[in-house]
Each structure stands twice: as structure tokens, then as C-alpha cells.
Amino acid sequence: MRPADTPPAKAVGGDPHPPVLWDPVVRLTHWTIAVAIVVNYALTEDGGTTHVWVGYLALAILVLRLVWGFVGPAEARFAAFPPAPRAALAHLADLAAGRPGRYRSHNPAGALMAYALWAMLAVVIATGILMTAGGPGDEALMRAAVERDDWSILTGATPWVGDAAAEVLEEVHEVAANLLLLLAALHIAGVAVESRAMRTNLVRAMLPWRR
């Protein structure tokens, strides 16, 4: 309450600023993807049925976010945070100098991180699907193969790819999953640093239960 000749106007116009609250699709996809990754990395049995289902869930949610990147509100669109490595470096330099700029969506470094996380997730999911031959999980896959008199599955080969390719896919899946977690850790550190530099708690805008 501030009695005065004119009460303080709401800040209108002025500098661009990131959303006070991200839209519900951005928040839902963010936390579903984050939880799916942690669950599949740490909790589910490698390659087990739950692991595969959670992987498909992550795929569906990732697809939704990508659609939203074209039809969502302006600040959620890819056009609002294009991948721009030079701008990202410039932003990091500004940050180091203690004068980070303001953007209406993710800052350029955060944007690059978002694309890196999505791309890495796509690699993990794609290799996983190829490894399991698009099946809903080990057991079902095996049963179906055996029904077709294809016993190769029991000797370790997968119907979509040969033995050698399966080895490579497994290796890529594992390395990409590790990289994904590393990137996520960097991302969380980045959010903390940016929040401090901008004197804005960026996490508040991402909280799933706020209206």
C-alpha cells in the first residue's frame, strides 16, 4: 500500500524479461522429461519392460514439446530461442562480466542447453527403440519372435539389426545416457548461476503446480 499522487504503475513495456510463469505445456513437458530420465537412468532395470515404457513416455512428451515449439505462445516457440552458439558465448561473457542481458525466453546459453538436452534424449530413445526392435519390451518381443519361428532372439540377435550393430547401439545408448545426465547437471548449475546473476528465481517460473 503506497498512498501517493499516482499509485505505482505496473511495469509496462520496458526491458524484455523471461516469462513470470511458463505455460502449462512447457512446465508439464519439462518435469515429465526430467523425471523420466532420472527414473530410467537410476531406477528401472536396464532394458526391462518398465524402462522401455518410460522411454516411450519420454518420446511422446518430447514430441509434444517439439509441436509446441511451432504452435505454442511466442516465448515457447523455437523462434524465440534459436540455437545461436555465438550469442551463447557472448551471453556467457556478459554473465562473467556481471551484466547478463535480458531475454523474453531462454537466454542464448540456456537455449543451446535445451537443444543439447533434447537432442541427446532423442539419441538415447532412438538407440533404445532400435535395440529393442520397436517392441514393447523384452518378453513380448521374444514371444512374438518365437511365434514366428525366429529363434535368433534367444541367441542374442535382434530382428531389426545384426549382432554387431546391436553392440554399437547399446554402446551409444549407454554413452548418450551418461552424457544426458552430465548435461542435466550442467543445466541445473546454469539455472542456479543465471538466477543469482539476474536476481530472479528462474525455477519459480517452471514450478508445475503454480497457476
Added chain:
Amino acid sequence: MAALKPPAAERRRPALLTGLVAAQALAAVFFAADAATDLLNAPWTPHTLIEAFVALALGAGVVIGAVELRAALERLRAQETALAAARGALSTVVAAQFRDWALTPAETDVAWLALKGLDVAEIAALRGSAQGTVRAQLARVYAKAGVSGRAQFAALFVEELLAQGVPEADGAHEASRRQA
């Protein structure tokens, strides 16, 4: 104090639509994966055709649902912007009126607080003055405004808004366009 907001149904709509679109995306991916597996394992059959068709329909549903959701979000934002513009416009009208009545600085403060719904005791506590002083200041404000009491005083401004409609506050609109 309760604040004006868009209706509850409007505010719940985005969350509902988000859940719906997410469920559609899930279903679309599962059907697409199933159809793709079947296709790679066996040639086209009516079963695979139907699966592929369902996957396509669900995929289209995701996009249409997403567009619908964006529209709902924008309607909500437009309402909030209109409210903010109305609030801004109202304070401008009130401030101009106070100047017109030549209220003293102290009377201006007291008048704002009275308009905001505080009673004499609360105003006195806020300003650190005696209740008698506040009562006297309010009496002078009402006299300058030519009204008999607080209810009429507040009604002056509401009437102003209702009669003229809500003037557009250009600044607020521009800001919403930049955000939207």
C-alpha cells in the same frame, strides 16, 4: 482483499487441455510404434492400416489440441491485460480528479486509502495520526468532492468507468503484445 480475476472455468481450461493433449501424444506415439513394428515384421494388412490411420488421426489431434490450447492461453492473457489496463486507467482518472479538487497532500493520501477500502482506524494506524484527524481530513475530502460519505465517494469513480467504458491503456497493450 479479493482481487478481480478471469472466471475460474477460464483459468482451469489450459491445465485441462494440457492434460488432454499430453494423453493424445502418448496414444499417438504408442499406436505409431505399434504400426511401425507391424509394418517391419509383416506387409500391409487391414490391421496395420487401421493402426496407422489411428496414429495419424491422433497425431492430427495433438496438433489441433495444441493450437486450441494456445488460443485458450491467449484469451486468458487478453483478459488479464484488459483488467490491468482498466486498473491503470482507473488510477489515472482518480489522480486527475484529486488534483482537480485541489486536495492537499495529506488529504490525497487519506482519500486513496479510503478508496482502497481501509476504515478510519486502519488509516490512522498506517499514517500514525489520530483517528479524529483522519475523520476531519475525510470530511474535507468529501466536502471538496461534493458527496455525503464514503459510499458515494467510491461510486463517483465506478460510475465514471461504467459510463465511458474502459479506456485503452496503450502501454499495457504494447507490453502484452511483446509478451504474447
